[in-house]
Amino acid sequence: MIKKTVALALSVSLVTTSASAQQEPPQPPADPSQVAWDIVSDLTTEIGPRLAGSPREAAARDWAVERLTRLGFTNVRIEPFTLDGWVRGEETARLTAPYPQTLAITALGTSASTGAKGISGELVYFPTLAALRAAPASAVRGKIAFIDHAMRASQDGSGYGPFGDARRSGPAVAAEKGAIATVIRSAGTDNHRNPHTGATNFTAPGKAVPAGAVSNPDADLIAKIAAKALPMHLALKLTGHPVGKLSSGNVVADLPGRDPTLAPILVACHLDSWDLATGAIDDGAGCAIVAAAALAAQNGGAPLRTIRVLWAGSEEPGGVGGDAYAAAHKGQPHALVMESDTGADKVWRVSFDLTEANGPLADRIVEALAPFGIVRGTSKANGGTDVEPIAKAARSGVIGLNQDMTRYFDIHHSPDDTLDKVDRDGLAQNVAVWTTVLRIVANEPGSIAGM
């Protein structure tokens, strides 16, 4: 009964002729920001961490089907796929020389296991990934490489590209030179004893070696000792390891438009999270924002175009869900794609990948977002991991609603990604901004496409 009432409350202005709606007085639509808050609050509380391919990710899919159905979405379904799995194990690191110090460490996704007994070896310090690349193999062979970097917080999050390469590529570079393991400074901008995990890419599964990240204060300690030119030794245990194929899936749900001949608008987030925290900003908030805004765009009547919500699975290991969506929907037109996957802080900029013919549409959006103080970016929108494959295949337009990422990499992929990090004012602004844009694009009768 509760389900039905809530669904009606949300769709009442849409389905005014239904029998139920005539029997009871119409209720006002649910507050969209409350809808969003409830999604991220309940997902993090009731499901919690949901590693790609894990039983908890499966539980999250079931939870998502129930929630999206209750909210009034139609055709809510799971589209299954498989991925190369990875499971976490024990993780400890202890500097044994020149000073005994315990380090806060976590394994990177795809890391090989050290075995239960762990390994130990000399820890060789490289201030940058470039320094490691430039080093001869003899400097690393048989040793543990430490890769430092200097990532700083920025509003556009642009530090994650170059400095995040220490994580994405560093362990493979060290392995190629014969390192027995790699430890990096976390790709994070906070100063807490919480290491940030994330996927690393070995050149082949058989070439994986143990790879972990220490927290920034621990990396500071290592850098301080390295500056004294004192030899360092590390005892390292990381028993996380790859496991064959695991099951995952995308959750897809529609809000049908009035004109089924028009290509839909796809709005996406990802449902999986890293396993160190409950995945509030990465990406529970994104799922909350896109679903709440899609619903709010129905208030006052269904728009012309169908809005489809994609809560993708297994984004964190490398966009597996986005690839699976593109494969499953090959050849199907998608007018426009949008993704929310950078937290819940306020949107400050809008960027586009639209044809020249869609210039007036972009101008209308910029004008509609001006009351929010949102500026127009000069770079082409790239969509995001979950929507890029279908956007490329379907030549969809892309709109990027860029969130303030100043705080994002303090929290991202760390044990700190919990509900308290979601700023409710920021979340409400996101829903309002997304709703504004969706009302415009979903009511655009003309062709929408990317460059």
Next chain:
Amino acid sequence: MIKKTVALALSVSLVTTSASAQQEPPQPPADPSQVAWDIVSDLTTEIGPRLAGSPREAAARDWAVERLTRLGFTNVRIEPFTLDGWVRGEETARLTAPYPQTLAITALGTSASTGAKGISGELVYFPTLAALRAAPASAVRGKIAFIDHAMRASQDGSGYGPFGDARRSGPAVAAEKGAIATVIRSAGTDNHRNPHTGATNFTAPGKAVPAGAVSNPDADLIAKIAAKALPMHLALKLTGHPVGKLSSGNVVADLPGRDPTLAPILVACHLDSWDLATGAIDDGAGCAIVAAAALAAQNGGAPLRTIRVLWAGSEEPGGVGGDAYAAAHKGQPHALVMESDTGADKVWRVSFDLTEANGPLADRIVEALAPFGIVRGTSKANGGTDVEPIAKAARSGVIGLNQDMTRYFDIHHSPDDTLDKVDRDGLAQNVAVWTTVLRIVANEPGSIAGM
């Protein structure tokens, strides 16, 4: 050689007739804030965590003797004592119902062990310690008590008294009612996944039960589930446990005054730290401040009174070092005591426990601190754990240089207490303020005493 040169640099204005000083040109005194930084930086880097009674606390004492001697202190010695020891073990907590969630937990000092297999039981939520006190034993017996509280950050740190009682007294209250274990919300004001440890007091060693603290985000999760009135079950493993008597000690060092008939000034901090971090703000910074300021007060010539530095051992288990100092120095006059044990943020207030006859002395200090914007507090200074026993025994005067504690309980007793948390500007201000006060009090020829 390095030792001698540094010591000379610091004491050159004091010992201008020494042969060495005549052979080489006098060097300017070391920058006192650099002296302080080097102490906290090197102590945290080279020694790291130094739990009361542990081998690392012993290593810290040796390090301290070497450093204080090198800096020019005289009669540098270790005054040994023993304490009831406690060692940390494994610590995990997992909510098994109504939702599977892993909690970030740490054991409280004096906690009993759950045993290696852990325990599990219903987790019963109490919003406050008062609610637990008011509850019938039947509400807790055979269960695990959860004690919540609402400690908030404040400049004077006053929340730690009342809300910290959840930690200090809560586990004993629950144990008296038959709880099999207690978990509390950390007595901390941050929102990171880092639980705060600290000592808890059972009514007798035999009455100890397992007791731990979860991080604030984990406590938020528990509170959210409790608000739904859903039964909670917890699987808890805390294998830390008391171990008989362990060896500890105080490090004591003097800077002799010109008039040995005058009672000395005692400035104190504590050298031990909790074991989750390197003890930068609690209390490496305090040791750095008192030692650097004591040295700087010699610049321009030794003052009338001896300044004695006490780097106390085993403060964290309950002021064991302070008690041992008072016992070892029973009957010895101490004119005035001061302690630095609340981080490295700036001094904002000065408070006193001085006789009425010392009113003009207090007024001169207030006047001298006015350029720092420091206000005069209206409450009587209480000194601090390391100096209270001797102050009480010797009827010493007390001056409290109250630091801004707004950030202090974000970090205190948590894995986050690392060097990066020390604000160098704040540290330098502390050294300057302490030096100002020490120059006044150490040159006071008249009697100094407490009320």
